[in-house]
Amino acid sequence: MAFEPLAKDMKHPLDFFPFHLRKPFFFTFLFLTLLLLVIFWILDQPLRTEAAPRGTVSFELAGSPLAAREITESWRKLSALLSATGQPNPDIVNVAYVFAAFGLGLDYLFMPVYALALGFATLLVAQKHTGRIHLLSVLAGYGAFAAALFDAVENYALFQVLLGKVESGYPAIAASCATVKFGLLFFGILVALIGWFFPTQPEGFS
DSSP: OTHHHHHHHOOOTTTTSOHHHHHHHHHHHHHHHHHHHHHHHHHHGGGOOSSOTTTHHHHHTOOSHHHHHHHHHHHHHHHHHHSSSSSOOTTSOOHHHHHHHHHHHHHHHHHHHHHHHHHHHHHHHHHHOOHHHHHHHHHHHHHHHHHHHHHHHHHHHHHHHHTTOOSSSHHHHHHHHHHHHHHHHHHHHHHHHHHHHSOOOOSSOO
């Protein structure tokens, strides 16, 4: 079939790693991914407001200056409530903004970690299968690293919004990148799960 030569010729981006290191690296990066997800969950709690019910994810997917402003304003009001006086005060650190900015900064460390975790997961599937599943796992491997690149652009745009550039194209850029990122990650996880539990394929596509 037409896909068979393509499936055989395409190499996974992590294909150069020795076989005996692939599983240890996968479990190492999976552990780090889960650990960082717990930290993000803790950081996200002060950011959950009526305007941002999903915290940072709501901010990522705001998409418009109006929605982004509603979220940042809700964080500003939340910080006022957390202050000693309960009133807005320019001399008081915006607690929610600090959590949001720290989370975005930490996310730059998270990007290579989750990309490598998903990359090694799809690599293990690619070495297990031939045919369509092998091809999909190779594509998902590239997609994992592409997701991290979209994440980096998204975070830059979100930083600009936090710095006050709300009335701009940055909310739309962030939302577009976040949508692509989540799509690629979902695709990679789905392929990894299907490939891991699906019986090993024989040569060819039959």
